[in-house]
Amino acid sequence: MKGSPLAAVLCAPGTNRDADVSFALQQAGATPISYLMTDLVSQPSRIDDADIIVIAGGFSYADALGAGRLFAVELEDSIGERISAAIADCRPVIGICNGFQTLVRMGILPGADCVAALGHNEAGVFDCRWVEMEPISKKCIWTRHLTENITCPIAHGEGRFTADSSTLSSLLKNDQVALRYVNVNPNGSVDNIAGVCDSSGVVLGLMPHPENHVVARQHPQFHRGNSGGLGLSLFREGVKYVNN
Amino acid sequence: MSSNGVVHRLEIRSFGSDPRAGALLRDACDLGIASIDAISVVDVYFIHGVLDSKQRVVLEKILIDVLLQQASWGPPTTDCDHFVETALHAGVTDGASQQLLRIASRLGICVEAVTTAKRLEINGALRHGELDLLVRKLLANPVIEYSSVDSFIIPIVPRESETTARQVRIVPIGLNATDEQLQKLNSERGLALDIEELRAVRDHYRGLGARDIELEAIAQTWSEHCAHKTFRASITNDSGEVLRSLIDQLRDTTQAINAPFVVSSFVGNAGVISFVDGTTIALKCETHNHPSAVEPFGGANTGVGGVIRDVLGASHMPIACTNILCFGPPDTNGSDLPDGVFHPRRIRAGVVAGIADYGNKIGLPTIAGAVLYDRGYTANPLVYAGCIGVAEGEYVVATPQPGDRVVVLGGRTGRDGLRGATFSSMTMDATTGDVAGASVQIGDPITEKLLIDVLGRGQHLFRAITDCGAGGLSSAIGEMAEGVGASVELSGLPLKYPGLSPWEIWLSEAQERMVVAVRDVKPLKEACRIYGVECTDIGEFTGDGRLVVHNNGEVIFDLDTDFLHNGRPQRMMKAIMPSPRRTKMDRTEFESQFGDIDIVSSLQQLLQHPNISSKEAIIHRYDHEIRGATLVRPLVGVKSDGHADGVVLAEPLDTHGIAIGIGVNPWFGEQDPERMALAVVDEAIRNVVAVGADPDKVALLDNFSWGDPRRETTLGQLVAAVDGCCRAALAFSAPFVSGKDSLNNEYFGSDGERHSVPPTLVVTAVAHVPDANATVTPDLKNPSNVLLVLGHTSCEFGASHLAKVLNVSGSAVVPEFDASAPARYRVLHGVIRAGLIRSCHDVSEGGIGVAVAEMAIGGRLGVDMSDCDNASDAQWLFSESNGRFVVEVERKNVSEILALFTDASCVLGTVTENDSLVFAQGCEVSVNELWNIWKVQQ
Secondary structure: OOOOOEEEEEEOOOEOOHHHHHHHHHHOOOEEEEEEHHHHHHOHHHHHHOOEEEEOOEOHHHHOOOOOHHHHHHHHHHHHHHHHHHHHOOOOEEEEOHHHHHHHHHOOOOOOOOOEEEEOOOOOOOEEEEEEEEEOOOOOOOOOOOOOOEEEEEEEOOOEEEEOHHHHHHHHHOOOEEEEEEOOOOOOOHHHEEEEEOOOOOEEEEOOOHHHOOOHHHOOOHHHOOOOOOOHHHHHHHHHHHHO | OOOOOOEEEEEEEEOOOOHHHHHHHHHHHHOOOOOEEEEEEEEEEEEEOOOOHHHHHHHHHHHOOOOOEEEEEOOOOOOOOEEEEEEEOOOOOOHHHHHHHHHHHHOOOOOOEEEEEEEEEEEEOOOOOHHHHHHHHHHOOOOOEEEEEOOOOOOOOOOHHHOOOOOOOEEOOOOOOOHHHHHHHHHHOOOOOOHHHHHHHHHHHOOOOEEHHHHHHHHHHOOHHHHOOOOOOEEEEOOOOEEOOHHHHHHHHHHHHOOOOEEEOOOOOOEEEEEEOOEEEEEEEEEOHHHHHHOHHHHHHHHHHHHHHHHHHOOOEEEEEEEEEEEOOOOOOHHHOOOOOOOHHHHHHHHHHHHHHHHHHHOOOEEEEEEEEOHHHOOOOEEEEEEEEEEEOOOOOOOOOOOOEEEEEEOOEOOOOOOHHHHHOOOEOOOHHHHOHHHOOOOOHHHHHHHHHHHOOOHHHOOEEEEOOOOHHHHHHHHHOOOOOEEEEOOOOOEOOOOOOHHHHHHOOOOOEEEEEEOOHHHHHHHHHHHOOOEEEEEEEOOOOEEEEEEOOEEEEEEEHHHHHHOOOOOEEEEOOOOOOOOOOOHHHHHHHHOOOOHHHHHHHHHHOOOOOOOHHHHOOOOOOOOOOEEEOOEEOOOOOEEOOOEEEOOOOOOOEEEEEEEEOHHHHHHOHHHHHHHHHHHHHHHHHHHOOOOOOEEEEEEEEOOOOOOHHHHHHHHHHHHHHHHHHHHHOOOEEEEEEEOOOEEEOOOOOEEEOOOEEEEEEEEEEOOOOOOOOOOOOOOOOEEEEEOOOOOOOOOOHHHHHOOOOOOOOOOOOOOOHHHHHHHHHHHHHOOOOOEEEEOOOOHHHHHHHHHHHHHOOEEEOOOOHHHHOHHHHHOOOOOOEEEEEOHHHHHHHHHHOOOOEEEEEEEEOOOOEEEEOOEEEOHHHHHHHHOOOO
């Protein structure tokens, strides 16, 4: 055990699940610190101290020009190279919901030669409901030791993962499909993909919100005596990876 | 660099089907237009400025995703049968254009302005007049946008030279102006003041004439919306009795209850309570009815934004939102709609999208609510938006001190919502949508989110705070300056666009702004800089009691705050009290009115009534999970598709929480407003008790949406309802801590008839949940458990849903208040705390029959009621008597629990694994079948 890794939670104006993910990181043993876009522009080097980089969910810049698009431009412009260096240095990165959309727009996920996007949900509307995800990737440092499915809510309007056929086959071949929806595919994502990792396995992006299932009582079937896999386990994997 | 008028037109088309197109097709069908084969939507960006090809590629890369969309630059082409292009009026919040402008500048691309537009391409053989109908009722709303049919739109950009700021004028008011002259002034300027008030204004100005901006401010401060004239009026009833004002009746009741958990009631922006030492809770519910009628998305959207600011204005951090929505029947025939009225489904879609947009983006869970349908809401939909906030430490009400700075935080000022306060106090007519043009805005939740972030950094940043709601700065600063006085300068305020007159700036209802009184501006400015929030110091609280406004140094407004706030003469009103039927019908009368009732088919009809059927489609649109504290969710049960009675919020590691419940029944209100009020207070409390709240720690909010109170019978209904509220509050020892009234919810249709909403009182209960782990949901849990009914059932079918679905229109009595209910709720709470209740559901619309069906659907389990004689009695099964629950308990605990409820309880049946509700031998129905009927959104 190496203590509590520093998790930088990146927030744009409109990011709104930063507090939720900070709570989850704390419960997983990390020390979360929120960085606003203004901090990152004025002091970009602060990100270099982070052991874990987290891009939190929400509606960055109101998603006014499409989900994650402006956050991606802003991050690329301010700390793009530093994020690349962190990835090269095997420091774990996770983007949840709007963070996933941002990583895809930055070209970090699924990767440089890939063509992928998160489109409007098949039903055409924002949807909030609980889903179950199966951890698939043995390469992704966030999922490879997980044995139990994760249950947690989705809350998004643009979460339909889509990719061109060569990207899709390379994701499958390279073990980059990190998480798949089981039972219900809530948004029409291709191949039930809920989350993908980069080719190195240290960067994970996913649409559902594991940070909203940190304690058992948060499960919607709590009153029926039922439970499901905690989203907390995902964050614990990230912390464990840093500490080992 | 000037672009010399160069405008690039960029069009973006999505691959595959666009969900917006599908929604429009469905909406067109509701209007009775079936001749459309296809609609497609093209997004258009007008970029004003000279762009080279590289810059175009940069912008295009931001705006499209190659897998999902394609872009085209240059002159538009289209080969559809018809098309309509729409663009937002200048100054209407347009996040896309603001953000594109911002990012272009960030990337060093010189863009002068961006206008966004939409093209709706229509294919199909439209009949004569159908295109016009489509445009008016569906495709373009002139309240917020302009449009062009079958020709490409030309974007309008406001420029300084095109608008000339109108200066302040003096309106002559003669010392001896007659009532007739005053009324003329009243209607010419849209002041919406009573004659007594006009005389007070005349006398105040002593013949010297009034600045127009002062008149506007007086009209706004004295409007029904802001001054609550009816609730403060002296009312004489038809027995000649002069009543204590309605607001005082409610206040007196709260004082008489003297609940230890009330911290602040009926003052300021919100009610404040405290269930746990060191933490206070602020609660508030508002209506945004008129705006939602003319621009459903924007109206509901800004309604949510406004109530969140109310909580911020009480120095609390918002944690959750609620909403209660009332619409016309979803199956309304499009051709029956009065002029200027949207189809109820169009209104519903817009309102739901508006609520979802604001709550989801600002990051607050939208957790509790209700959706009601009635013909009375067709022209006047009602939108109630509520918000709950928390604060740590002692709650102190601070007022500005002389020498404090007047600082405006947040959004920019535009021509938004001018005269919103007076507008909402006026009866609407067919042209309201046009004249109200500027009255409705689209919200900007991100700006408000940033305001929350800044204010969340601590109360050390400011001394006092007020939100800018109706009446804008005039109202906010006017309220804060009461007694102390203030002097402000408007010229430094950031504006959305040039050309605003000073009176427009002063009265603008631009959203997302707060006013704070600050001793030292520096720390606040620094916090605002970090979050990118605009912060403008516009003046000082003076101590001289006068409110003085300058524009570029010139005094444009100078009023005594005492006259502004206390100069309004009390309204004198007359009420004719309702005299509803109060005698219960006997079985013979019931049978003669209702005839032979088929239990199964009646239950099926009830479950598909839009008031009772599933609201799942709406609930999923709202993020109810953010913050991770929603413990009893609006959706419950084995498939998470059953509806909870109340919801419970509990922070993940806390042992305690709060429950929120809603009570509303306008149908009772039409018939017997006093009993309605008693019933809805009971219902709201029942809903929180059912989930595990302590019935001795319940605070209430009242929200009245009523017709024109100057009609004496309408006022009588209001008086009766307030009386009912007070009686119920006393009976439950549950104090009202805040409230709001929205009167004049009436509409003159082009048919010449006067439309009014049913008397709609919404009661919100916020209660302490002492043990978060001892909370309960209504879905059935385990086969072989036993269902009990707690409470008295009598033959009470007035305004019942059984009468609705069976089309019975005879007179019947509205359910009487059950005086034994408070004691029953306390006992039930004890049993819930002891962990003996497996599921619990309150009994309301559709009675025990519907309650059992909903519990069965939630748990996907059956119930055998064949041993309960009552279960085959339609009168017992569908009555809507107050004060009742159906609870599920383990068999071994049945006698112990029954013994606790000796006054009124019985065994209803046994939970089974069968897909069946068995009411009696040979009288049963499949739960799955009921679910299939119930789940369809009408």
